[in-house]
Amino acid sequence: MGRGSTLVEKIIARAAGVDRVAPGQLVTAQVDLAFAHDSSGPRRWAPMLRELGVGLWDPQKVAIVSDHYVPAVDAESARILKLAREFAAEHQVGAFFDMVGICHLVLPEHGLIRPGAFVAGGDSHSPTAGAFGAYAAGYGATDMAAIVATGETWLAVPETIRVEWSGRFGAGVAAKDIMLFLCRELGMDNAFKAIEYGGDTVEGLSMAERMVLCNMAAELGCEAGVVAPDRTTFEYLRAAGRPVDDEAAALALASDRDAVYAAVHRFNAATLQPQIAAPHDPSRTQDVTEHAGIKVDQCYIGACVGAKIEDLRMAAAVLKGRKVSPDTRLLIAPASQKTTTIATQDGTLQTLMEAGAVLLPSGCGACAGYGAGVLADGEVCISSTNRNFKGRMGSKEAQVYLGSPYSVAAAAVKGRIADPRQFLGEAA
């Protein structure tokens, strides 16, 4: 027994051109898609490629998404964005997206993340793409420059941790709560491991919610997070205009029954409470009731993990017919232009604006401390983003709590951290 392969091992074996791989094995993988953003990409790659005297190995397999310094706020950020545009044109980059949203959402929106692909991204939240059954890991700029120059990279095959969730979420609970809970349960010290999510809860989740699970694999320290492709995956990619041709092959990517895992964990989604992570790291998580009453100066809904249309709808469910408390402010930076368009059409945006939200441009924004909405000394923020490291969202004297969009919206109504379920019951 114990001879089968996990989903991640199957993808790596195929990318490495071998029949099978074992954890710990050193391999060289051929990359199917390499992407980066304006901060980690062209401005860092250009001098290195010049030094190497080479261009992109395959411009059709490279994507660049300008999402960090958008829109430019000074001459230096404008220069960085200009450089990205010029680089994309000069190197005939196959997919270049300029100020239309955050890379981890924009690439799936365009159907560019394919089941079974080996994806290398110049950003730590690159594991997001694993929601489509891809192996997707983050790399720094020098690694990425080498990848776009040669089309390959080395890796040690990671062990896979499997996490199974069963049962249905209660009101006001979302995939974000799963991840904050797992950051506490599994800790952040899981480097050189992959995490695979399964169970009936995960099978029932939308692609947006699966992307939350895989996105925050980064906070667990895992190099990749994956969900096996299924009908939900295929439907999303069909709607994105790039259907999967061979669905049987994609389904066969699922881990074998006799695959070997580093560990298997099982949890019950039905008893999961809304979770809040305290400053200054995502593993300092407790049930929302433990933090209820903490006064917040700012409520932020943004980032790849927390500002998709589904996230905005969660916030709207809480804010419908209510107002943002005069004691706080609510900033919303939709994760993509498409998100804003849908929110305009379905009434979500109207609900949020009527409640008193401030709308910000689509981009990484205040989450990474690059854009509008950063914090002052001593300010307290609750945020739907994925990490709350000291100084990340502005002042190093600021305090950032993490929660789901439901929890952020509930705090906006109260001016204090609050249990979102009080706004979602039938009495509301």
Next chain:
Amino acid sequence: MSGRAFVFGDNIDTDVMAPGTLMKLPPEELAQHCLAAVDPDFARTVAKGDFVVGGRSFGIGSSREQAAVSLSLLGVRAVIARSFARIFWRNAINLGVPCITLEQAGEISAGDRLEVDLAAGRLTNLTTGRGYDFTPLPPHLMAMMDDGGLMPHLKKKLAGAA
């Protein structure tokens, strides 16, 4: 050649090594803010050949290579920690800054004088007299380190292939 130890705790993240709000600064200026959120004097007092010592998950967080670039520009000889975040680990060795995984990193105190032999996998604490063995990098990464990092290594390889 020995260097002094600068000791930090668990989960030293890339935001404290390269704050997002300062990422537009030239690398040399950004480096002056490295680790300031946890040790305001670090950049001013660290000298070429010194060591950074951490606990668990050193370098967790963003993929921003500037975290490792800053340590490199400040002359840090190596980072020693109980465990590393993967992207930081790759970034650092790609830039020629060795990352040494050592379960006993907690035995090292601030100011201890350390000496390292990367190829032999041997760390010596000259202050306490204790020695530690660690697993050296695999041969392909040792070769890369010997060339000064990934870019010089790749340049050599591409030149050889041409």
